[in-house]
Amino acid sequence: MTDQIGLFEAMSTQRQITRFKKDPVPREAIDQIIEAATKAPSGGNTQPWEFVVITDPELISKIGLIYKDLWLGARGDGPATGETPVYQAARYLANHFHEVPAMILVCVDHSRTTGYTPGAPIERGRHASSIWLAMQNLFLAARALGLGTRLTTTHIRREEEVKALLGIPDHVETVALTPLGYPRGRFGPTDRRPAAEVTSYNRWGNRG
Amino acid sequence: MTDQIGLFEAMSTQRQITRFKKDPVPREAIDQIIEAATKAPSGGNTQPWEFVVITDPELISKIGLIYKDLWLGARGDGPATGETPVYQAARYLANHFHEVPAMILVCVDHSRTTGYTPGAPIERGRHASSIWLAMQNLFLAARALGLGTRLTTTHIRREEEVKALLGIPDHVETVALTPLGYPRGRFGPTDRRPAAEVTSYNRWGNRG
Numbered sequence: 001m002t003d004q005i006g007l008f009e010a011m012s013t014q015r016q017i018t019r020f021k022k023d024p025v026p027r028e029a030i031d032q033i034i035e036a037a038t039k040a041p042s043g044g045n046t047q048p049w050e051f052v053v054i055t056d057p058e059l060i061s062k063i064g065l066i067y068k069d070l071w072l073g074a075r076g077d078g079p080a081t082g083e084t085p086v087y088q089a090a091r092y093l094a095n096h097f098h099e100v101p102a103m104i105l106v107c108v109d110h111s112r113t114t115g116y117t118p119g120a121p122i123e124r125g126r127h128a129s130s131i132w133l134a135m136q137n138l139f140l141a142a143r144a145l146g147l148g149t150r151l152t153t154t155h156i157r158r159e160e161e162v163k164a165l166l167g168i169p170d171h172v173e174t175v176a177l178t179p180l181g182y183p184r185g186r187f188g189p190t191d192r193r194p195a196a197e198v199t200s201y202n203r204w205g206n207r208g
Numbered sequence: 209m210t211d212q213i214g215l216f217e218a219m220s221t222q223r224q225i226t227r228f229k230k231d232p233v234p235r236e237a238i239d240q241i242i243e244a245a246t247k248a249p250s251g252g253n254t255q256p257w258e259f260v261v262i263t264d265p266e267l268i269s270k271i272g273l274i275y276k277d278l279w280l281g282a283r284g285d286g287p288a289t290g291e292t293p294v295y296q297a298a299r300y301l302a303n304h305f306h307e308v309p310a311m312i313l314v315c316v317d318h319s320r321t322t323g324y325t326p327g328a329p330i331e332r333g334r335h336a337s338s339i340w341l342a343m344q345n346l347f348l349a350a351r352a353l354g355l356g357t358r359l360t361t362t363h364i365r366r367e368e369e370v371k372a373l374l375g376i377p378d379h380v381e382t383v384a385l386t387p388l389g390y391p392r393g394r395f396g397p398t399d400r401r402p403a404a405e406v407t408s409y410n411r412w413g414n415r416g
Contacts, residue, residue, distance in 0.1 A: 004214030011345050012244075034403045036216060036219050040219070040222070045294050052407075052410075052412065132336060132337075151249055195259075198246060202260075202267055204376045
């Protein structure tokens with residue numbers, strides 16, 4: 001196992017990364033990241049997760065351009081006046097998603113969940129509790145290995161095309177798509193509201 | 209900051225805990241756990257999370273008994289023949305949730321999310337991407353401090369009652385409820401499918 005960054009250090013320096021170097025991501029790192037994801041809890045330990053790693057430049061280009069179309073289509077081409085840094089970063093990623101070195105598409109295979117009926121339409125979001133914890137493990141593990149990620153869900157509006165490109169069957173829901181690569185720029189402390197402002201003790205709004 | 213457990217060690221020894229000691233949970237530990245949660249990414253960095261910490265024994269008892277009623281109501285009172293260990297553990301928790309030393313109710317305040325319309329009914333699950341990553345941070349931080357947690361969502365079927373007990377307003381969604389306390393029994397390796405069985409490369413089912 002690679003150098004173990006401390007848990008709290010990893011969490012407090014996890015940033016959403018939008019600018020990536022071209023360097024390829026070593027297979028070993030990808031496998032370690034996904035292994036970390038699979039350690040997460042899931043409902044009844046059903047582990048319905050599936051991870052589709054995309055390293056083929058042609059697929060990355062196609063999926064990245066779908067993302068770009070959707071993102072810019074919803075928001076317009078040029079930077080709006082007064083765009084926040086968070087928004088500017090998101091825009092940068094939209095314009096460059098088709099050039100990232102790798103992507104991971106995080107999926108739920110509904111056929112491995114409790115109460116699945118073969119052939120029935122899948123209920124999006126129903127198994128959130130069985131996929132999102134794994135996703136945060138994935139992001140933290142990437143951070144530990146010096147790799148950047150960013151949570152995105154925009155592709156869902158053209159999910160059928162993305163699934164067709166990757167041969168993903170009907171009983172599988174694509175939950176999130178992250179770029180994966182070495183960041184240009186640094187990890188580091190993030191801008192958050194103090195915990196005391198979002199904690200209540202025994203009664204809503206009792207900040208203790 | 210308390211002793212930093214390695215990230216990968218924390219992830220690989222995170223267990224769902226169902227048996228708790230009576231010992232109270234120090235306030236400092238709770239605050240540290242919630243601070244860790246707030247380091248997570250959220251959509252547009254909106255940070256719509258709210259954490260309701262329940263340490264009052266009367267509230268714990270009321271909420272724990274609601275959970276018990278729901279759990280046993282759906283599954284029956286006695287252990288079914290051939291119940292799996294995962295299921296047995298869940299049943300144990302259902303029978304003892306009203307006695308745990310603390311609970312944390314993890315919430316989304318929809319009034320802090322993008323596109324919120326005051327007074328409109330909230331759309332459950334819509335902001336999953338802005339709460340579940342924080343929740344895994346919370347679980348991992350608890351693990352690091354030797355505290356056990358377990359992801360549960362059963363209370364949602366009687367959410368209005370739980371919200372009323374805690375004075376939680378309409379624009380807030382309760383996403384998950386975890387007990388919090390020192391475990392009887394140990395953390396340790398968990399039983400998971402190998403990562404290679406849930407990873408595809410560039411095409412669904414291409415196990416690389």
